[in-house]
Amino acid sequence: xxxxxxxxxxxxxxxxxxxxxxxxxxxILHRAFSVFVFNIKGEFLLQKRSKxxxxxxxxxTNTCCSHPKENESYxxxxxxxxxxxxxxxxxxxxxxxxxxxxxxKDIGSENELCSVLVGEYDGKISINPEEVADYxxxxxxxxxxxxIKNPDNYTPWLTMELEKFFK
Numbered sequence: 614x615x616x617x618x619x620x621x622x623x624x625x626x627x628x629x630x631x632x633x634x635x636x637x638x639x640x641i642l643h644r645a646f647s648v649f650v651f652n653i654k655g656e657f658l659l660q661k662r663s664k665x666x667x668x669x670x671x672x673x674t675n676t677c678c679s680h681p682k683e684n685e686s687y688x689x690x691x692x693x694x695x696x697x698x699x700x701x702x703x704x705x706x707x708x709x710x711x712x713x714x715x716x717x718k719d720i721g722s723e724n725e726l727c728s729v730l731v732g733e734y735d736g737k738i739s740i741n742p743e744e745v746a747d748y749x750x751x752x753x754x755x756x757x758x759x760x761i762k763n764p765d766n767y768t769p770w771l772t773m774e775l776e777k778f779f780k
Contacts, residue, residue, distance in 0.1 A: 617643040617680040620726050622712060629683060636668060640714060640724025643680065647774055648691045648705060648730045650676040657756055660698065660740070661747040662768070668717040671746055674768040678727075687728045695732075699748070700739030705730040711777055715769040727770060729778050753779065 615632040619641055635641040650658040658676045662669055677698045681690035692702045710728040717723075740748055751759075760767050760775065 615680075616683075617645075618683060619643050622726070624710070624726055632680065633667070636721040636723065638722065639716070640722035642712070642724050642726060645678065645680050645723075645725035645727045646687045646691055646694075646730055647678040647727055647770060648676045648695060648732065649774070649779075650695070650699075650703065650732045650734050652733070652735050652750060654750075656750040656752055658699075658734070658738075659749055659751055659756070659771075660745045663742070663744050663746050665743065668721055668723060669768045672768045673766055674771045675774065678770070687730060691730045691732075698741050698744040700741065701734060701736055703732040703734040705732040708778055711773065713770060713773055723770065725770075727774075729774055 616629040617632045617635050619627040619630050619635065620643060621627060630641060635643045652658065659673050660676060661671060661673050664670050677694045679690065679694040681687055687707055688705045691705045696702045708729050708731055710726060712726045714722060714724040738748060757775065760772055764772065
């Protein structure tokens with residue numbers, strides 16, 4: 614079973630817990646990260662989550678997101694997941710973190726202390742269909758407008774991150 618790092622509000626590690634258990638009910642606070650990749654035109658690379666995702670299947674979200682492993686930096690974790698989900702990796706830069714909790718139907722919740730990373734890439738993309746249903750490059754203004762018009766198409770953390778880090 615996959616383990617995630619449980620933390621307090623100050624990002625002090627409390628322990629390791631099963632990933633599924635941390636996402637049931639209201640969730641248990643744990644470390645996570647979100648990666649935003651841009652191209653030379655400044656467009657965001659979004660992914661549509663796989664239909665097999667436990668929470669928010671087939672929702673559009675940032676380039677990739679996941680949980681760091683124990684003793685793995687956020688940047689290392691982000692590069693690992695980019696390769697696993699999108700078929701490429703690129704240098705990443707930490708831009709901040711925030712805490713949020715959001716429930717999905719009656720299935721479970723995200724309860725995360727989430728670090729946000731950004732990178733630039735213009736090469737080939739080769740999605741992993743077990744993780745990603747689709748992808749697209751989007752202009753920031755068009756994305757902001759569509760999130761307002763169609764909020765139910767997007768993950769809650771994407772909406773929060775756009776507001777907090779990409780005004």
